[in-house]
Amino acid sequence: MTRPRESPWDEPLFELIDSVSSKLLGSADLRGNSLASAVHRVSEAYLRQRGSPLELRADREALCARLKFFLPRDLPKIGAPLAELAAVSAFPRRSALRVLDLGAGLGATSLGLAEFAFTRAGVTRVEVDAVDCDPQALAIAAELGSGWARLRGHDLRLRTRCASLDAAALSHARPPYDLIVLGFVLNELGDQQSDAVSHHCDWLRRCSELLSADGALIALEPALRAQSRTLQEVRSRLADSPGPPYVFAPCLHLGACPLLARERDWCHQQLALSFPARLASIARDAGLRSASPTFSYLTLHRAPRSLRELDGGARLQRIVSGALPSKGKLEFLICGEGSEQRIRRLDRHASDENQPLSDARRGDVLRVTGSRTDASVLQITPQSRVERLPAAGVDLGAAPPSAAGYDTPLQQPTETPPQHGSGPDTR
Numbered sequence: 001m002t003r004p005r006e007s008p009w010d011e012p013l014f015e016l017i018d019s020v021s022s023k024l025l026g027s028a029d030l031r032g033n034s035l036a037s038a039v040h041r042v043s044e045a046y047l048r049q050r051g052s053p054l055e056l057r058a059d060r061e062a063l064c065a066r067l068k069f070f071l072p073r074d075l076p077k078i079g080a081p082l083a084e085l086a087a088v089s090a091f092p093r094r095s096a097l098r099v100l101d102l103g104a105g106l107g108a109t110s111l112g113l114a115e116f117a118f119t120r121a122g123v124t125r126v127e128v129d130a131v132d133c134d135p136q137a138l139a140i141a142a143e144l145g146s147g148w149a150r151l152r153g154h155d156l157r158l159r160t161r162c163a164s165l166d167a168a169a170l171s172h173a174r175p176p177y178d179l180i181v182l183g184f185v186l187n188e189l190g191d192q193q194s195d196a197v198s199h200h201c202d203w204l205r206r207c208s209e210l211l212s213a214d215g216a217l218i219a220l221e222p223a224l225r226a227q228s229r230t231l232q233e234v235r236s237r238l239a240d241s242p243g244p245p246y247v248f249a250p251c252l253h254l255g256a257c258p259l260l261a262r263e264r265d266w267c268h269q270q271l272a273l274s275f276p277a278r279l280a281s282i283a284r285d286a287g288l289r290s291a292s293p294t295f296s297y298l299t300l301h302r303a304p305r306s307l308r309e310l311d312g313g314a315r316l317q318r319i320v321s322g323a324l325p326s327k328g329k330l331e332f333l334i335c336g337e338g339s340e341q342r343i344r345r346l347d348r349h350a351s352d353e354n355q356p357l358s359d360a361r362r363g364d365v366l367r368v369t370g371s372r373t374d375a376s377v378l379q380i381t382p383q384s385r386v387e388r389l390p391a392a393g394v395d396l397g398a399a400p401p402s403a404a405g406y407d408t409p410l411q412q413p414t415e416t417p418p419q420h421g422s423g424p425d426t427r
């Protein structure tokens, strides 16, 4: 059982970050405007607007931006796919969890994983093999890992290895791993590939061979259109081939991805979290949105497991857009087993039974009974019952998102305007 989460950010975490920055970054330990402009520069590189992630390597001011802003901002994201595994008892049952973090960077995903894992009854130790090609990033990860273990009083052992993510890196791994995580690195690997989808499928298949029989692999990616759509194509290809690995989430079905049909759509998640004042202020100064972190993800399982197990006998639908603006009705894009692509409730049909639709948010999984299907629309009647399943990590203990709660730069020259509420979000 998972104990309820409190806010993923607390003052001791920020104190740890500050002490690591001061100890390891020296003159590049930035504050105020210089920190905000480094954050802005890193964001531009992530967005490929100016520079690229590759050019950030060995850039100590960029490391400081990653440590003081991107790491705490991104740390809670892995909790959402992990909570989904836990919701159907597919979280590996091990007291000492073995984790491989590929492209670990400063360790944001590993720390987020540890924060989640130690809320699980029975988990006493987390051992992470953290691999990255950037030795300075790994030095920070190691320092943060030991500091975090002291701070939380948990047995987290983070071992770093500096290596490029290729076949040789995997041959030096120490399988089996209960969890393998790739936090925001696939897109960087894809920059070097002419066919990123084939590369990622091949790479994820190889990685998943290192999993234990009940292990899972989670790839997080930025909630950008191109990168999320690449992940959707990877998912489609893996879902069409015999496992292992098996597609576990975010999909509730193995059919065609409805958000690939139109170029303007992309599947991503949004955590209903308000940033603490310190993060919000850096975000504002750097021209980034200051709430509701976003990401896309793909969870693969070594065993034929699926998030569908939340309720095998019911109609489950995932909300894959924000509320679509329309007069006299409430609509969302949905993704589920049937042919329906929208859920619609006329305002006059709102009732206690279907009330949870009023509060639905991107990423929610709904169980719907007593609905009617008109072509591709799931029509909610006053008698329809709508339940929100407590599956997704969007429940990380949070204030509701602001209406425009994206962690997107305020100016978005590279993205199309939001279409039917399905975007846009960036890093």
Ligand SMILES: C[S@@+](CC[C@H](N)C(=O)[O-])C[C@H]1O[C@@H](n2cnc3c(N)ncnc32)[C@H](O)[C@@H]1O
Pocket: 053, 071, 074, 102, 103, 104, 105, 106, 107, 108, 109, 131, 132, 133, 134, 137, 163, 164, 165, 166, 182, 183, 184, 185, 188, 189
């Ligand atoms: C955006 S950072 C993400 C770091 C961390 N996983 C997180 O969740 O915040 C991507 C990391 O992948 C690493 N990386 C990119 N390409 C790599 C490669 N070919 N081999 C090893 N590491 C790589 C970079 O050095 C960087 O630290």
